Protein backbone atom coordinates (compact mmCIF):
# COMPACT_ATOMS: atom_id res chain seq x y z
CA UNK A 532 0.00 0.00 0.00
CA UNK A 533 1.42 3.30 -1.05
CA UNK A 534 1.14 6.12 1.43
CA UNK A 535 -0.76 9.24 0.45
CA UNK A 536 1.57 11.49 -1.50
CA UNK A 537 2.21 14.97 -0.23
CA UNK A 538 0.20 17.60 -2.01
CA UNK A 539 -1.52 20.78 -1.10
CA UNK A 540 -5.02 20.95 -2.56
CA UNK A 541 -6.58 22.97 -4.01
CA UNK A 542 -3.41 23.92 -5.88
CA UNK A 543 -4.35 22.34 -9.20
CA UNK A 544 -2.48 22.52 -12.47
CA UNK A 545 -3.79 25.19 -14.84
CA UNK A 546 -4.25 22.60 -17.61
CA UNK A 547 -6.36 20.28 -15.47
CA UNK A 548 -9.49 19.04 -17.21
CA UNK A 549 -12.66 20.27 -15.49
CA UNK A 550 -15.37 17.71 -16.20
CA UNK A 551 -19.14 17.61 -16.00
CA UNK A 552 -19.74 13.99 -17.04
CA UNK A 553 -23.22 14.81 -18.35
CA UNK A 554 -21.64 16.71 -21.23
CA UNK A 555 -20.22 13.40 -22.52
CA UNK A 556 -22.84 10.84 -21.48
CA UNK A 557 -26.04 9.99 -23.29
CA UNK A 558 -29.22 11.56 -21.91
CA UNK A 559 -30.03 8.34 -20.03
CA UNK A 560 -26.60 8.41 -18.37
CA UNK A 561 -25.08 5.61 -20.46
CA UNK A 562 -21.69 5.77 -22.14
CA UNK A 563 -21.60 7.09 -25.75
CA UNK A 564 -20.92 3.71 -27.38
CA UNK A 565 -21.43 5.13 -30.89
CA UNK A 566 -18.56 7.64 -30.61
CA UNK A 567 -15.17 5.96 -29.96
CA UNK A 568 -13.30 9.16 -29.11
CA UNK A 569 -15.96 10.40 -26.74
CA UNK A 570 -16.40 6.89 -25.34
CA UNK A 571 -12.75 6.71 -24.26
CA UNK A 572 -12.95 10.08 -22.54
CA UNK A 573 -16.27 9.30 -20.85
CA UNK A 574 -15.02 5.87 -19.74
CA UNK A 575 -11.97 7.43 -18.07
CA UNK A 576 -14.28 9.82 -16.20
CA UNK A 577 -16.59 6.93 -15.21
CA UNK A 578 -13.58 5.04 -13.82
CA UNK A 579 -12.53 8.07 -11.78
CA UNK A 580 -16.10 8.39 -10.44
CA UNK A 581 -16.24 4.68 -9.56
CA UNK A 582 -13.01 4.95 -7.55
CA UNK A 583 -13.70 8.32 -5.98
CA UNK A 584 -17.45 8.66 -5.57
CA UNK A 585 -17.63 6.85 -2.23
CA UNK A 586 -14.80 8.84 -0.63
CA UNK A 587 -15.56 11.32 2.11
CA UNK A 588 -14.28 14.88 1.66
CA UNK A 589 -10.58 14.92 2.49
CA UNK A 590 -10.10 11.22 1.76
CA UNK A 591 -8.11 9.72 -1.13
CA UNK A 592 -7.25 6.33 -2.57
CA UNK A 593 -4.94 4.83 -5.15
CA UNK A 594 -6.57 3.45 -8.30
CA UNK A 595 -5.48 0.91 -10.90
CA UNK A 596 -5.70 3.58 -13.61
CA UNK A 597 -2.38 4.30 -15.25
CA UNK A 598 -1.23 7.89 -15.52
CA UNK A 599 -1.76 9.10 -19.09
CA UNK A 600 1.16 11.52 -19.15
CA UNK A 601 4.33 11.13 -21.18
CA UNK A 602 6.83 13.49 -19.55
CA UNK A 603 9.88 13.91 -21.83
CA UNK A 604 8.33 11.49 -24.31
CA UNK A 605 8.28 8.54 -21.91
CA UNK A 606 5.12 6.99 -20.51
CA UNK A 607 4.70 7.81 -16.80
CA UNK A 608 4.61 4.39 -15.12
CA UNK A 609 2.53 5.32 -12.15
CA UNK A 610 -1.04 5.02 -10.95
CA UNK A 611 -3.60 7.74 -10.47
CA UNK A 612 -4.96 8.69 -7.08
CA UNK A 613 -8.43 10.06 -6.54
CA UNK A 614 -9.40 12.44 -3.76
CA UNK A 615 -12.64 14.09 -2.69
CA UNK A 616 -12.61 17.85 -2.20
CA UNK A 617 -14.51 19.75 0.47
CA UNK A 618 -17.09 20.76 -2.16
CA UNK A 619 -17.69 17.11 -3.17
CA UNK A 620 -15.72 17.14 -6.42
CA UNK A 621 -13.43 14.25 -7.36
CA UNK A 622 -9.83 15.02 -8.31
CA UNK A 623 -7.64 12.51 -10.15
CA UNK A 624 -3.91 13.08 -9.96
CA UNK A 625 -0.62 11.25 -10.44
CA UNK A 626 1.54 10.82 -7.37
CA UNK A 627 4.72 10.47 -9.43
CA UNK A 628 4.71 13.14 -12.13
CA UNK A 629 2.34 15.31 -10.02
CA UNK A 630 -0.01 15.86 -12.93
CA UNK A 631 -3.60 16.70 -12.00
CA UNK A 632 -5.54 14.87 -14.71
CA UNK A 633 -9.09 16.00 -14.00
CA UNK A 634 -11.57 17.36 -11.51
CA UNK A 635 -15.09 15.95 -11.81
CA UNK A 636 -18.18 17.85 -10.70
CA UNK A 637 -21.84 16.87 -10.97
CA UNK A 638 -21.03 13.14 -10.77
CA UNK A 639 -23.49 12.28 -7.99
CA UNK A 640 -26.32 11.05 -10.22
CA UNK A 641 -24.14 8.94 -12.52
CA UNK A 642 -24.42 5.17 -12.30
CA UNK A 643 -20.84 4.85 -10.99
CA UNK A 644 -21.34 7.14 -8.00
CA UNK A 645 -21.78 4.26 -5.53
CA UNK A 646 -18.61 2.45 -6.60
CA UNK A 647 -18.41 -0.97 -8.23
CA UNK A 648 -21.66 -2.69 -9.14
CA UNK A 649 -23.12 -5.13 -6.66
CA UNK A 650 -22.16 -8.76 -7.25
CA UNK A 651 -24.75 -10.80 -9.10
CA UNK A 652 -25.29 -14.54 -8.88
CA UNK A 653 -24.20 -16.37 -12.00
CA UNK A 654 -26.33 -19.20 -13.27
CA UNK A 655 -24.51 -22.56 -13.34
CA UNK A 656 -25.28 -22.99 -17.04
CA UNK A 657 -23.34 -19.81 -17.90
CA UNK A 658 -20.35 -20.53 -15.66
CA UNK A 659 -17.65 -21.94 -17.99
CA UNK A 660 -15.79 -23.61 -15.11
CA UNK A 661 -18.67 -26.05 -14.65
CA UNK A 662 -18.39 -27.45 -18.19
Ligand SMILES: [Zn+2]
Nearest residue numbers: 598607625628
Ligand atom coordinates in the same frame (compact mmCIF):
# COMPACT_ATOMS: atom_id res chain seq x y z
ZN1 LIG B 1 2.22 10.50 -13.92
